[in-house]
Amino acid sequence: MIPHVLPTYNRADLAFEKGEGVWAITADGTRYLDLGAGIAVNVLGHANPDLVAALTDQAQKIWHVSNLYHIPGQEKLADLLVANTFADTVFFTNSGTEAAELAIKMVRKYWDSEGQPERIEILTFEGAFHGRSTGAIAASGSEKMTKGFGPLLPGFRSLPWGDMEALKAAISDKTAAIMLEPIQGEGGIRPLPDADLKLIRELCDQTGALLVLDEVQAGMGRTGKLFAHEWAGISPDIMMVAKGIGGGFPLGALLATEKAAKGMVAGTHGSTYGGNPLGAAVGTRVMEIVATPEFLAEVNRKAGLFRQKLEALVAAHPNTLEGVRGQGLMLGLKTKVAPADLVKAGYAEHILTVPAADNTLRLLPPLNITDDEIAEAVARLDKAAARLDG
Numbered sequence: 445m446i447p448h449v450l451p452t453y454n455r456a457d458l459a460f461e462k463g464e465g466v467w468a469i470t471a472d473g474t475r476y477l478d479l480g481a482g483i484a485v486n487v488l489g490h491a492n493p494d495l496v497a498a499l500t501d502q503a504q505k506i507w508h509v510s511n512l513y514h515i516p517g518q519e520k521l522a523d524l525l526v527a528n529t530f531a532d533t534v535f536f537t538n539s540g541t542e543a544a545e546l547a548i549k550m551v552r553k554y555w556d557s558e559g560q561p562e563r564i565e566i567l568t569f570e571g572a573f574h575g576r577s578t579g580a581i582a583a584s585g586s587e588k589m590t591k592g593f594g595p596l597l598p599g600f601r602s603l604p605w606g607d608m609e610a611l612k613a614a615i616s617d618k619t620a621a622i623m624l625e626p627i628q629g630e631g632g633i634r635p636l637p638d639a640d641l642k643l644i645r646e647l648c649d650q651t652g653a654l655l656v657l658d659e660v661q662a663g664m665g666r667t668g669k670l671f672a673h674e675w676a677g678i679s680p681d682i683m684m685v686a687k688g689i690g691g692g693f694p695l696g697a698l699l700a701t702e703k704a705a706k707g708m709v710a711g712t713h714g715s716t717y718g719g720n721p722l723g724a725a726v727g728t729r730v731m732e733i734v735a736t737p738e739f740l741a742e743v744n745r746k747a748g749l750f751r752q753k754l755e756a757l758v759a760a761h762p763n764t765l766e767g768v769r770g771q772g773l774m775l776g777l778k779t780k781v782a783p784a785d786l787v788k789a790g791y792a793e794h795i796l797t798v799p800a801a802d803n804t805l806r807l808l809p810p811l812n813i814t815d816d817e818i819a820e821a822v823a824r825l826d827k828a829a830a831r832l833d834g
């Protein structure tokens with residue numbers, strides 16, 4: 445008999461009743477050190493007092509009104525995002541997938557408003573992940589996600605990951621956009637070198653193609669900049685944000701320049717819940733905390749410490765581990781074993797991690813993890829790896 449919850453997930457045999465900072469706690473009080481943070485979501489840890497206060501304060505006032513009316517909290521959060529990024533305008537969603545859907549619609553509408561409605565081809569890279577909607581799976585192009593769901597939304601062309609020669613050969617003045625994650629998350633914590641991101645921006649400028657960056661996983665301080673593309677000194681035309689921006693409350697956003705957004709006039713897009721007062725209140729508090737030089741400097745300092753310890757861990761387990769990659773606190777351990785086996789060994793040591801493609805274990809801790817918690821995490825990973833060394 446089919447379970448009452450549609451069985452689309454491979455769930456671990458674990459359930460958590462509450463959380464405190466970096467700890468997720470089961471009903472019997474067992475504490476797990478959470479380096480997954482709900483897959484890069486809980487940027488300020490579990491039950492962060494500032495976020496609990498922001499949410500409960502708003503919950504006492506008004507929960508939901510719809511976008512039929514002005515939502516002052518939403519406007520405040522949009523102001524903060526615009527002040528801290530390349531963007532001129534923001535649309536709020538409930539998830540990363542919805543932001544990706546809007547990105548695709550915005551690209552098409554842009555070229556339609558430019559009098560080139562046939563200009564729909566979006567270039568992407570293998571290993572991409574933008575969500576599970578019909579548009580987002582078409583964008584990823586991966587058979588694992590698309591098999592059985594055809595016919596797919598047309599207009600995507602997937603190129604080998606990071607292959608700049610293939611990109612130069614594929615792009616033309618008929619290309620609508622290039623869409624990519626500056627650091628692939630699900631694809632295995634694969635950063636694109638800054639020089640490649642710069643080249644991509646140049647190719648977009650030369651051809652008129654829009655640059656769409658998916659910072660759903662890499663954004664909101666995770667790499668030590670508010671957004672990962674800032675490391676390369678470039679800016680996109682359109683950017684998807686989600687996960688960390690809500691700190692655990694379902695919230696996403698699509699940021700764009702005025703030029704890229706020019707086709708999106710009244711009536712062209714909408715969402716019942718997107719940017720509702722609860723989400724906007726939490727997102728605003730997250731931005732106020734994360735988008736400060738002091739907070740981001742700490743992320744970078746802790747990332748350096750964590751990375752150093754992980755390099756030593758890799759050296760100590762040459763049969764199980766191969767290397768460290770990533771940027772800031774978006775870290776990957778390249779494994780010689782199946783990453784899912786290391787995740788399981790971690791459960792036995794009461795530490796939570798997330799597998800990814802390309803034989804990679806993802807470490808995506810809350811950004812306010814302490815030095816002691818980093819040391820504890822590495823000690824537990826050491827024991828987990830030792831379980832597999834033989």
Ligand SMILES: Cc1ncc(COP(=O)(O)O)c(C=O)c1O
Nearest residue numbers: 539540541573574575629660661
């Ligand atoms: C880079 C990226 N884009 C989009 C998504 C989809 O976001 P959501 O699951 O919130 O719809 C994810 C989720 O893992 C992601 O990592």
